[in-house]
Structure formats: structure tokens, C-alpha cells
Amino acid sequence: xxxxxxxxxxxxxxxxxxxxxxxxxxxxxxxxxxxxxxxxxxxxxxxxxxxxxxxxxxxxxxxxxxxxxxxxxxxxxxxxxxxxxxxxxxxxxxxxxxxxxxxxxxxxxxxxxxxxxxxxxxxxxxxxxxxxxxxxxxxxxxxxxxxxxxxxxxxxxxxxxxxxxxxxxxxxxxxxxxxxxxxxxxxxxxxxxxxxxxxxxxxxxxxxxxxxxx
Numbered sequence: 120x121x122x123x124x125x126x127x128x129x130x131x132x133x134x135x136x137x138x139x140x141x142x143x144x145x146x147x148x149x150x151x152x153x154x155x156x157x158x159x160x161x162x163x164x165x166x167x168x169x170x171x172x173x174x175x176x177x178x179x180x181x182x183x184x185x186x187x188x189x190x191x192x193x194x195x196x197x198x199x200x201x202x203x204x205x206x207x208x209x210x211x212x213x214x215x216x217x218x219x220x221x222x223x224x225x226x227x228x229x230x231x232x233x234x235x236x237x238x239x240x241x242x243x244x245x246x247x248x249x250x251x252x253x254x255x256x257x258x259x260x261x262x263x264x265x266x267x268x269x270x271x272x273x274x275x276x277x278x279x280x281x282x283x284x285x286x287x288x289x290x291x292x293x294x295x296x297x298x299x300x301x302x303x304x305x306x307x308x309x310x311x312x313x314x315x316x317x318x319x320x321x322x323x324x325x326x327x328x329x330x331x332x333x
Contacts, residue, residue, distance in 0.1 A: 120175065120182070121179075121275050122180070122239075127185075127241055129238070130185055137231050137234045138231065147237075149241060150260075151248070152288055156288065157289070158288070160318075161286055162284065164263075166262055166269060167262065167278055167279075168261060169276050169278045170276075171198075171220065173223040176236050176240065178194050179276075182317070223236070238305070258320070268280075285319065293305065293307060294306065297320065302319050
């Protein structure tokens with residue numbers, strides 16, 4: 120993974136400011152919704168998901184000399200051997216996965232590490248949004264949901280893509296998607312879950328009927 124020079128220059132500025140003040144402006148994980156599609160049922164979506172986003176950012180920023188991660192060699196070993204680990208016992212793989220995913224939270228007292236990780240995530244997503252202004256429907260931390268295939272420019276992070284039959288995005292952290300097999304709901308109160316699922320199930324039936332009679 121090679122950090123683009125334009126991003127490195129911005130991160131060096133951020134690092135200097137953090138070291139000068141001992142503080143960072145923490146915005147939390149990136150979350151964005153396209154108001155043009157808000158509350159509308161959208162079909163034929165693509166989901167782009169960054170693989171263990173924060174740990175990969177840690178390794179990349181460490182290799183660029185921007186942060187110091189003691190566990191970096193252990194992280195690199197995991198990334199290089201993850202496929203073999205998946206072939207072993209489930210409990211052993213899950214133990215590794217939990218450790219990797221917990222690293223980010225372990226730096227809560229380190230403004231330099233958390234600040235630069237957050238800054239890079241915002242630089243990346245702001246740039247992707249700028250280059251795909253009409254295609255992106257929703258962004259939540261490590262995934263982007265879009266109408267068409269995205270132009271990710273020279274993004275160095277590993278990612279996977281898949282298709283979604285349809286989805287409806289009511290607001291940030293509150294949506295329903297259908298991948299052709301399961302209906303997945305996020306952010307709805309328990310009392311509203313069935314209502315949200317019915318909304319999607321109704322559209323699924325319409326799609327199936329359209330295929331039958333087309």
C-alpha cells in the first residue's frame with residue numbers, strides 16, 4: 120500500500136498541528152447520505168467495502184513514518200496469512216480477527232494516531248465523493264453504496280465489491296437493503312423493524328412480477 124503524495128502532504132500538516140497543540144479535531148467515522156436519494160427505494164446498487172479499513176490505514180501510515188505502531192509486524196503477518204487462517208479452526212481465526220479489529224479503539228488516548236487515521240479517511244472519502252458526484256448514495260465508515268461502479272482513483276486500500284438488489288436510506292445510520300437473499304436492516308427501533316421489512320418486501324414482489332410479465 121502506497122500513500123499518494125498529495126495525501127501525505129496533508130497528513131504531515133495535520134501531524135504538525137497535532138504535535139503543536141496536543142489535540143485533534145475528532146469527527147468520528149465518516150458517514151454521509153445523498154439527499155437526492157434519501158427515503159427513495161433504489162434498485163441495482165453496488166456496495167464497495169474496504170477490508171479492515173482502520174488496521175490497513177494504520178499499517179500504511181506507519182510505513183510512511185507518520186505514526187508508530189508497535190504491533191505493525193503482527194498486523195502485516197495477519198494480512199499476509201488471513202486466507203490460511205480462514206482454513207484453520209473458526210475459533211483461532213476469530214481470535215485474530217477480534218484482535219485486529221480492536222486495535223483502533225486501543226489508541227483512544229493517542230491523538231496523533233487517531234487524528235491522522237481519521238484525517239486520512241476524510242481525505243479519501245471527500246475525494247471519492249468529488250469524483251463520483253452523482254453515483255454515490257450512502258457512505259458509512261468502511262463502505263460505499265452507489266448506483267454505478269465507482270472511480271476510486273489511486274486508492275491504496277484493499278476493497279471488495281458486490282451487488283444489492285435494492286435499498287432505501289432514510290437517514291444516516293438508518294437504512295434497509297436487500298441483496299437478493301436477505302433483507303438487512305440498520306438503525307430502526309425494534310417496533311419499526313417489521314414495517315421497514317414490509318416496505319422492502321413489497322418492492323421485491325413487484326420486481327418479481329415485472330420479471331414474470333416482461
